[in-house]
Amino acid sequence: MKITDLQSVLPAFQGIKSRAESQWRELRDGGKPVIMVGAATCGRAAGALEVLRAIKDELKKQRLDCPVVEVGCMGHCYAEPIVTISKPGYPPICYGYVNPVIAERLISEFILGDDPCLEFVLGALEENDLVPSFSDFPRAKFEKKVILKNCGHIDPEQVEHYIANGGYAALVKALQMQPEEIIDEVKSSGLRGRGGAGFPTGQKWEICRNAGGRPKYIICNGDEGDPGAFMDRAILESDPHSVLEGMIIAGYAIGARYGYIYVRAEYPLAVHRARLALRQAKKLNLLGKNILGSDFSFDIKLFQGSGAFVCGEETALIASLEGEPGIPHYRPPYPATNGLYGKPTLINNVKTLSSIRYIIQKGAEWFASVGTERSKGTAVFALAGKVVNTGLVEVPMGTTLRQVIFDVGSGIQGGKRFKAVQIGGPSGGCLPESALDLPIDFDSLTDAGAMMGSGGMIVLDEDDCMVEIARYFLEFTQRESCGKCTFCRLGTKQMLEVLDEITKGKGKIEDLDMLSWLAEDIKAGSFCGLGKTAPNPVLSTMSYFRDEYEAHIKEGRCPALMCRELIAYYIIPEKCERSCDACVGTCTVEAISANKKRIKVIDQEKCVKCGTCLDACPPQYNAVVKLSPPSQVPASK
Amino acid sequence: MVMTEEQARVRQQTKRILNRFGRRRGNLVPILQKVQGEIGYLPREAMLEIAEFLDMPEIDVYGVVTFYNQFRLNPPGKHSVRVCLGTACHMKGGYITLDAWKRRLGIDRGQTSPDREFDLDTVACVGCCVMAPVTVVDDKPQGKVAPTKVDGILLSFKLEKERQGEESR
Numbered sequence: 001m002k003i004t005d006l007q008s009v010l011p012a013f014q015g016i017k018s019r020a021e022s023q024w025r026e027l028r029d030g031g032k033p034v035i036m037v038g039a040a041t042c043g044r045a046a047g048a049l050e051v052l053r054a055i056k057d058e059l060k061k062q063r064l065d066c067p068v069v070e071v072g073c074m075g076h077c078y079a080e081p082i083v084t085i086s087k088p089g090y091p092p093i094c095y096g097y098v099n100p101v102i103a104e105r106l107i108s109e110f111i112l113g114d115d116p117c118l119e120f121v122l123g124a125l126e127e128n129d130l131v132p133s134f135s136d137f138p139r140a141k142f143e144k145k146v147i148l149k150n151c152g153h154i155d156p157e158q159v160e161h162y163i164a165n166g167g168y169a170a171l172v173k174a175l176q177m178q179p180e181e182i183i184d185e186v187k188s189s190g191l192r193g194r195g196g197a198g199f200p201t202g203q204k205w206e207i208c209r210n211a212g213g214r215p216k217y218i219i220c221n222g223d224e225g226d227p228g229a230f231m232d233r234a235i236l237e238s239d240p241h242s243v244l245e246g247m248i249i250a251g252y253a254i255g256a257r258y259g260y261i262y263v264r265a266e267y268p269l270a271v272h273r274a275r276l277a278l279r280q281a282k283k284l285n286l287l288g289k290n291i292l293g294s295d296f297s298f299d300i301k302l303f304q305g306s307g308a309f310v311c312g313e314e315t316a317l318i319a320s321l322e323g324e325p326g327i328p329h330y331r332p333p334y335p336a337t338n339g340l341y342g343k344p345t346l347i348n349n350v351k352t353l354s355s356i357r358y359i360i361q362k363g364a365e366w367f368a369s370v371g372t373e374r375s376k377g378t379a380v381f382a383l384a385g386k387v388v389n390t391g392l393v394e395v396p397m398g399t400t401l402r403q404v405i406f407d408v409g410s411g412i413q414g415g416k417r418f419k420a421v422q423i424g425g426p427s428g429g430c431l432p433e434s435a436l437d438l439p440i441d442f443d444s445l446t447d448a449g450a451m452m453g454s455g456g457m458i459v460l461d462e463d464d465c466m467v468e469i470a471r472y473f474l475e476f477t478q479r480e481s482c483g484k485c486t487f488c489r490l491g492t493k494q495m496l497e498v499l500d501e502i503t504k505g506k507g508k509i510e511d512l513d514m515l516s517w518l519a520e521d522i523k524a525g526s527f528c529g530l531g532k533t534a535p536n537p538v539l540s541t542m543s544y545f546r547d548e549y550e551a552h553i554k555e556g557r558c559p560a561l562m563c564r565e566l567i568a569y570y571i572i573p574e575k576c577e578r579s580c581d582a583c584v585g586t587c588t589v590e591a592i593s594a595n596k597k598r599i600k601v602i603d604q605e606k607c608v609k610c611g612t613c614l615d616a617c618p619p620q621y622n623a624v625v626k627l628s629p630p631s632q633v634p635a636s637k
Numbered sequence: 638m639v640m641t642e643e644q645a646r647v648r649q650q651t652k653r654i655l656n657r658f659g660r661r662r663g664n665l666v667p668i669l670q671k672v673q674g675e676i677g678y679l680p681r682e683a684m685l686e687i688a689e690f691l692d693m694p695e696i697d698v699y700g701v702v703t704f705y706n707q708f709r710l711n712p713p714g715k716h717s718v719r720v721c722l723g724t725a726c727h728m729k730g731g732y733i734t735l736d737a738w739k740r741r742l743g744i745d746r747g748q749t750s751p752d753r754e755f756d757l758d759t760v761a762c763v764g765c766c767v768m769a770p771v772t773v774v775d776d777k778p779q780g781k782v783a784p785t786k787v788d789g790i791l792l793s794f795k796l797e798k799e800r801q802g803e804e805s806r
């Protein structure tokens with residue numbers, strides 16, 4: 001860039017920055033208590049908006065004037081709705097499982113009075129003598145927040161909050177570097193793509209920079225098709241500007257003119273916040289023509305995906321941007337040289353792009369100091385399933401699965417036994433107890449038969465059937481296969497049929513060999529990642545949990561008591577309490593009645609096996625059980 | 638062919654939406670999203686109008702519409718029910734929840750109830766897996782929806798309707 005341009009960048013940004021900082025200072029040090037409510041999708045589903053309303057109403061009633069800020073997701077999704085109160089004289093305190101009643105008490109007792117309501121405290125954000133802080137939690141030892149750092153601590157709808165916390169400084173720094181220098185920095189950071197495949201990001205940027213053809217495009221892949229993952233959603237909802245900043249820097253480094261953020265339509269809040277962030281950045285000239293007075297111009301548009309898993313695949317994504325059905329194209333040529341409208345196109349995942357600002361600002365060395373030999377930086381996981389602390393987790397690469405599930409996630413809900421962890425979604429696999437000490441990085445997980453994927457991690461316990469989860473994923477990939485490759489289209493259907501039969505107890509032992517053959521053929525005969533990896537959930541469960549497959553086939557028994565055709569609900573007469581009618585009332589299909597002795601009996605013909613009676617039966621009786629195979633139910637007299 | 642009033646209205650409405658877009662093929666998906674957002678689904682006339690606008694074969698518009706899960710070809714109900722069948726929700730009984738909805742509404746996934754009150758469909762993860770099993774009712778994700786909660790949600794709609802009925806009387 002020309003020197004004259006350089007000189008204009010800094011002053012142009014200085015003004016923006018000092019305004020943002022004074023606004024932030026006014027909020028933090030204005031002498032008033034600040035109330036922050038986690039209002040990302042996870043919080044809203046748990047009732048955050050009702051809590052927000054209760055807080056505002058109570059403040060009004062008490063004639064209190066203190067700022068109420070909507071923030072994103074802190075990662076402690078298990079404890080949503082979460083409210084953080086920073087009152088002068090106290091450390092910032094975070095409250096969990098808040099409902100409107102608790103919210104009112106927090107206002108009247110803590111804000112108005114001086115009782116910090118310790119019974120609702122989750123933790124404090126800073127070390128102090130009053131309340132245990134998050135850094136004292138055992139999990140803090142294993143976590144390292146880099147790209148999630150802002151999430152839940154700033155208002156994602158206010159660009160000033162982002163800038164006051166160091167935002168867009170990396171862009172200013174980047175604009176004063178040569179594009180090649182930036183690419184070198186990203187290369188030596190060792191950053192690998194967080195979209196699943198782990199391709200070295202700097203190398204991709206270099207290929208794209210050197211490719212001929214104009215204009216060049218940047219695409220941020222926020223399709224997040226893995227049906228059990230929510231990292232990208234959380235980042236777009238909680239810290240959208242970090243993604244934009246990464247995109248703008250990437251645009252400058254490869255010489256792109258236009259960018260697209262591709263977000264799936266199932267994430268309306270992420271779409272809304274990304275759109276708002278684009279408008280704000282444009283207004284401050286962090287986007288648009290001659291960014292901050294430099295000679296670099298770059299524009300970004302938002303595009304909503306329309307609900308097709310395969311559109312997460314880069315060539316399919318490009319096809320859908322062009323208005324075609326999302327059917328993958330053969331690679332090479334790769335999008336980096338021939339992408340959108342045949343022009344060089346850089347596609348990176350949301351997390352990859354939001355890592356960029358830290359690499360530019362803190363340096364490649366800093367970034368590479370975390371992680372393993374071949375996988376640098378941190379890994380972000382969406383921890384869900386049967387684990388106690390469900391939510392968002394960021395740990396250094398190389399942390400073991402056991403540490404993530406048992407130390408950060410606090411183990412299995414309800415004191416049940418761990419069975420497996422599903423990583424990588426439909427392309428990944430299920431790893432058993434014996435694999436828990438594997439360090440998390442791109443290579444070791446692939447070697448074990450799973451895949452890093454983009455960060456979905458579902459923990460399964462003794463009640464989860466391994467055949468059923470394999471069948472579930474096959475049903476998913478079968479439905480989502482675009483139909484281009486015969487092996488993927490028909491092969492997955494064949495596998496699904498076989499698995500369907502097994503979960504119904506109609507499988508044959510030869511079926512297991514058939515599944516392995518089909519799996520190999522589908523892998524070999526499909527050309528996009530969807531088909532190439534579709535058999536993984538089946539292969540990994542067959543290799544680690546073959547005994548479960550055999551129990552279904554040989555004994556018609558589902559060891560986890562999950563497959564509906566292989567179980568029956570039964571009320572143990574000796575345990576059933578004559579005066580209790582809990583199950584009769586809750587049964588959704590009126591299949592339970594009392595016999596002459598007032599003992600409740602399930603009509604097996606009518607029963608739809610929804611499990612409501614099992615939940616309804618009071619724990620002191622515990623009379624309802626699941627039996628497998630169903631023939632274990634004694635014949636009624 | 639004579640156009641019915643409804644068809645003419647759809648054409649008019651679609652035309653108005655199209656005015657806001659350029660005639661680029663890349664705008665096809667955004668156009669479809671906008672039209673569905675306003676009309677609620679993609680009627681045949683709307684697709685014909687779009688094909689003409691973008692100067693592309695009608696069958697290609699139809700091909701794109703049927704490829705993506707988001708688009709629907711029949712009118713929605715007054716309330717939309719989307720049962721999450723993402724991994725976390727499935728393993729925590731999302732399929733049982735779906736059955737409960739089917740049973741209560743008397744329709745299958747992808748259908749609208751005969752009184753046009755509800756339409757039922759599935760979705761693969763809305764990103765609140767921690768609340769599994771999730772059902773999104775009228776764009777609001779509801780957590781831990783077991784069969785009994787299905788009845789509860791339906792009851793609250795019924796009460797709401799009765800109240801409105803009384804008010805309007």
Ligand SMILES: Cc1cc2nc3c(=O)[nH]c(=O)nc-3n(C[C@H](O)[C@H](O)[C@H](O)COP(=O)(O)O)c2cc1C
Binds near residue numbers: 196
């Ligand atoms: C079937 C399939 C689905 C994919 N889904 C996603 C996705 O949801 N998000 C994503 O970032 N990458 C996804 N990818 C990977 C992309 O093709 C691409 O590699 C990635 O966006 C590149 O970004 P990265 O280098 O930052 O990882 C998918 C790939 C396949 C084969």
Ligand code: FES
Binds near residue numbers: 762766
């Ligand atoms: S699996 Fe249902 S919300 Fe994610």
